[in-house]
Structures are given as structure tokens and as C-alpha cells.
Amino acid sequence: FKQTIEEDRNLNDVYERIFHMLADQFQIKRFSLYEVNHDMQSMKLIYANGLPDNESLWCNAEITEDSSACRACRTAHDINTEDEEVICTSFAGNRICNEQDLHLHHFCAPLMQGGRIGVVLQVIYADAEVEQIQKKLPYIRTYFSEASPVIESKRLTEVLHASTLKDPMTGLYNRRFLDQFKSRLIASAERSKKKIGLLMCDVDHFKDVNDSYGHKVGDTVLIATANILSKAVRLSDYVIRFGGEEFLVIITETEEEKTMEIAERMRRNLEESEFNSESTTFSKTISIGIAMFTNDSNVFDECVHLADTALYVAKDTGRNRVIRYKEGMLKEKE
Known part of the structure; x- marks a missing residue:
């Protein structure tokens, strides 16, 4: 053995x-x-x-x-x-x-x-x-x-x-981690017969922070966002810096209602946070798109894409909101 x-x-x-x-x-x-x-x-x-x-x-x-x-x-x-x-x-x-x-x-x-x-x-x-x-x-x-x-x-x-496999600034996993470990996530979900919640998150108008306050303050916002997302989930879940101001949160062994509650808690906690730049105080919001593996697709990468589609709808309909993917959104985006 x-x-x-x-x-x-x-x-x-x-x-x-x-x-x-x-x-x-x-x-x-x-x-x-x-x-x-x-x-x-x-x-x-x-x-x-x-x-x-x-x-x-x-x-x-x-x-x-x-x-x-x-x-x-x-x-x-x-x-x-x-x-x-x-x-x-x-x-x-x-x-x-x-x-x-x-x-x-x-x-x-x-x-x-x-x-x-x-x-x-x-x-x-x-x-x-x-x-x-x-x-x-x-x-x-x-x-x-x-x-x-x-x-x-x-x-x-x-x-x-x-x-x-870690993003050095936020300490979160990066996309390389997702590429290498998603097969393990899929195998675990198949074995437990439980669903995985996929939350695609994007800080609203993040470019304005860098333009108005500088990249150092922008980095502070990203680190704070990473901490807020991480504190909202369990140790068995994953928060990934997907790129720039975009994050992918993976909620393991969950159901749709619980996933929506977690996403709304993330959105609310960031909205209530304050950031400082010299003598100015400002706040930021986040938009979140949700898809469920395997409810929405049996293909993990396709489910990530569907969460991103729901994020696009959240952005397009006013930002600072949580949107659950629904059939037909993909065609509307295209």
C-alpha cells in the first residue's frame, strides 16, 4: 500500500x-x-x-x-x-x-x-x-x-x-489554482451529490478609485474586498482573485438559497465599509452573478461562464446587486 x-x-x-x-x-x-x-x-x-x-x-x-x-x-x-x-x-x-x-x-x-x-x-x-x-x-x-x-x-x-497558486497582494488563490484543482472540486461534488455555488464578483467602478486616489488606495480596496469575501465563507470554500477587480467565490456543498444569502451578505458588508484617502472618505459597492453547478450546467467551466453572464446583467441593471443566472440570460448578453 x-x-x-x-x-x-x-x-x-x-x-x-x-x-x-x-x-x-x-x-x-x-x-x-x-x-x-x-x-x-x-x-x-x-x-x-x-x-x-x-x-x-x-x-x-x-x-x-x-x-x-x-x-x-x-x-x-x-x-x-x-x-x-x-x-x-x-x-x-x-x-x-x-x-x-x-x-x-x-x-x-x-x-x-x-x-x-x-x-x-x-x-x-x-x-x-x-x-x-x-x-x-x-x-x-x-x-x-x-x-x-x-x-x-x-x-x-x-x-x-x-x-x-496565490495572488501575492490579496493572499487569495489565483486562476492557476482553479485550473489545477477544479477536477478535485468536481470529483468531490459528484461523490457527495451536493451542489457548488459559483459567485462571480466585480467591484463597481473600480477604475475610478485608481484614477481619483491612486493605485495604492486601489490596492487597499482590493485587499479589503478580498477579506470581506473570505470572512463570509467557510474554510471549506474558496475565494479566487479571477483578475483585476474580479473575484470568483466557490461555495462547496451548498444549496441555492444559502448561496444567495452568502452573496447578499458579501454585497452588504462591502457597501457598509468605508475607505480613506488623505482627507477623503469613500465607499464602494460590488456586483455579484450566481450560477449553480450542477443545476445550471454539468460542465464546471460553463457554469463559471453563466455566473459571469449573471454578473454582466447585474452590472447592466444598476450595479450593487446580486443576480441569479436564469435561462435565456446568455442570449440577452449576446
């Missing part, structure tokens, strides 16, 4: 192989994998399998914002409800599956990398599966431990590579 994943192209391939190892080889129905970000003290969901519809995590969402809420991450110990029934208060499986009349157990294994927790694997199982899962766990733990140095190495390589 170790040699196989060493020869995988990248970290995403390794994670996919672990997914199939759990689902196909070990026949595990319910599991999660998280990456730990120690700088942000957060956890990023890589995937979660076997969840009921409209659920995205087997644990309380708090762990994605505060990694110390995860007992396995905090203690660096394996966590097993066979040792103690309510050993971790962040586990939400029994609440999630309450209507299914299931009583669930869980096993969480932290993976050490460079002296710190790098990844946490979670296996969830029902009463009827206790005996067979307990027999499988030592083998799963062995496979997982063998993967540790490979994951660490490939993760370091990706961190170094990521420096070329």
Missing part, C-alpha cells in the same frame, strides 16, 4: 486511494477524513461518506473552525466509543441519524506528521457492525500509519507548490 501511494501523482490521489480502500476493500459504510491546519487551528473536511441527505459532517461544525474541539486532534490519541460511550462531545452521528433508529459508534485516529497531527480519520458504525468493525480497525490503523510519511511528503510538496 505504501509503495502504491508513493507512486501516486499527488495528495488528492492518495486521499482518493484511502477512500476506496475504506469503502471497497474494508467495506466501511460511514467514514470521514480531515486535514488539520495548525496555523489556523482548524480542520478541513476532505470527504465524509454515508451521511444522510442535507448533512455534510459526522461531527459538530465547530471542529472545522476550532481543531481543539476534536478530541483526537487535541489529545493525539485514538478515540474509540468502545472504551467509553460518550468520549467525544463533538460527535454528532446519533443526532444526525436519530430518525433512522440507529445507534452509532465511532473510532477516530489522528495521524502524526512532523511531530503534529496532520490528518484525522473517522470510522462510524452501527450496533450491528461492532464485531466486524472492531476486527478491521487494527488493519485500517496499520494502513493509515503506513500512509503517514507519504501524506506528509506530498502535503509539503503541495504547500511549496501552493505559493505559485
